[in-house]
Amino acid sequence: MARLVVVSNRVASPKERAAKAGGLAVALREALSKRGGLWFGWSGETEVGAPPEPKIFRSGRITYGLLTLDPEDQRAHYAGYANGTLWPLCHYRLGLLAFRRADWEGYRRVNEHFARALLPLLKPDDIIWVHDYHFIPLAAELRKLGFEGRVGYFHHIPWPATAVFLSLPSHAALVRDLSHYDLVGLQTENDVRALLTYISSESRGWLAPGGVVNLRERTFRVAAYPIGIDAEAFVQDAKDAVGSDEMKRLRASLAGKALAVGVDRLDYSKGLPNKFAAFGELLKNWPEHRSKVTMMQIAPLSRGEVAEYRALRRELEELAGSINGEYAEFDWVPLRYLNRPFQRATLAAIYRTARIGVVTPLRDGMNLVAKEYVAAQNPRDPGVLMLSRFAGAVDEMTGALIVNPYDVEGMGEALHTALVMPLEERRERWRTNMKNVETNTIHHWCERFIAELSSSQEALPDPLTAEHQAHR
Structure with a gap:
């Protein structure tokens, strides 16, 4: 050999x-x-x-x-x-x-x-x-x-x-x-x-x-x-996360509210300002979701020496502050914006808890977060993957809610659709996606x-x- x-x-x-x-x-x-x-x-x-x-x-x-x-x-x-x-x-x-x-x-x-x-x-x-x-x-x-x-x-x-x-x-x-x-x-x-x-x-x-x-x-x-991805390992991480300290802390902090999660490196290709704006559209146009859903965006810093990346960070901080300033209640912060990485086991716990995985890059080669989110779901009560049509993963994740990241209002509507989606439809979409995740692994x-x-x-x-x- x-x-x-x-x-x-x-x-x-x-x-x-x-x-x-x-x-x-x-x-x-x-x-x-x-x-x-x-x-x-x-x-x-x-x-x-x-x-x-x-x-x-x-x-x-x-x-x-x-x-x-x-x-x-x-x-x-x-x-x-x-x-x-x-x-x-x-x-x-x-x-x-x-x-x-x-x-x-x-x-x-x-x-x-x-x-x-x-x-x-x-x-x-x-x-x-x-x-x-x-x-x-x-x-x-x-x-x-x-x-x-x-x-x-x-x-x-x-x-x-x-x-x-x-x-x-x-x-x-x-x-x-x-x-x-x-x-x-x-x-x-x-x-x-x-x-x-x-x-x-x-x-x-x-x-x-x-x-x-x-x-x-x-x-x-x-x-x-x-x-x-390493589907088997990620499924196991998600199962191990059930009952973990991380999941207990997360669920306690949510106090019964639904969670939408995004995990992206802080990069202009990821469409993060559009994603924040779409969440704002959801809260503006569907007020019934206020105080009932939280978005968590994990965006580890990268290339901080590059001016465009520093400008993007300032823009996101201002957008997060604006959304929270307009809609937050004394017991609810709509948007949690985190600039640090997390271990895979912690991410698996977050994915499994989240009702929506929000993967909306403006352009991406593949985007493995989409596949990790699917692998982490509870088959009996899975969440919904919301995926940009410009991510390479869209060819395989055909059960996702496909969105155009340049259509902020359309993404807001997709968030609403995901939050009210019936259990059977969520299960069917998840099975379609999971079949591809298990078939085409990193190995x-x-x-x-x-x-x-x-x-x-x-x-x-x-x-x-x-x-x-x-x-x-």
Whole structure:
């Protein structure tokens, strides 16, 4: 069995507990342990004149390689191009996109640095799995150095439509970089269509059935691999939460009131101002729910050094204050707004208690909170998932109340619908969603991608031949 090599910006420490590490880290660690493998990424540290070699250590069957970066390289790569350019682009926020050639050069420089540091650690038959938009050029840099083995890439965030992607000055170079992978995985079929449309219309690449692409003498495959959660573990966490101190405290604080919950990183892609405004619409237009429902929004802070994120935090604080100021009673606070993370067990207790899970991003690659909320529900008395049509999870969570996050009044109406929904309808919707959660777990996702990457160098149909045959 070939060794697995995982490359990601963040590397989960072997000492990091599963409840803190999250489902993806647990699944990757599990896959690496089965095969024996290498997990390679940034150490989280910067140092002027940083050493070119990574720090290497071993835990069980996994070898860890952590690379320290020069501070300016790290800024240009991470805060500059990855999160100042690619993140807003892929989330359709062109007004926030900032492209600087120096950041683009730093992004490529860091990818070249990673390739040079990784190459001496590789074996010819290794299977390399690169994760996310921080490392799109990595395969191209490895190929330049002579590595010919299997390399796959998974893009965790949305892939933008062609008209949006063309706004990026470096769009052509990035897609050329993708052609050096053997397998490119995206979250949804919509993402696949967006990338293939660009390749056929702008790059003049040849397409064959099954997402096979020929571009500049490189043949590779593009396919959808919707990511899942560790469903079994999350169901167990929710069951264990029954009777826990956290659930007792939460229920005591609610005093019989219904709970609507949102859990999102503090990010402009999550549509948090729209969500707050929708809750205000509910209280304004359906006064019968006043003093009977509480919304809890958990929004851990992120990228606090970025001005847009600081402005978003101020906006949300003002909105929360305005809603509470207008509708609160001496024994009821309508909106609870929390800026800190919680352990998975605590989240499971909150999800299980909540009558509504409010997942309404403006754009999201998948959004696993939607699946976690479903997994945590009591099958006898489940809550209702309210889900944005622009979250990747909408393709699988067909039992959700689907909403347009730009329609604040419509979301307010959906909140009302969820609160008055009959038990049998709630059960039917939950069963539909839970079937998908249990079928497509994080473990199935991981195994499927690795299996298809492992066989990626077997004979693929030649797009040129297929095209010629089609015109005979």
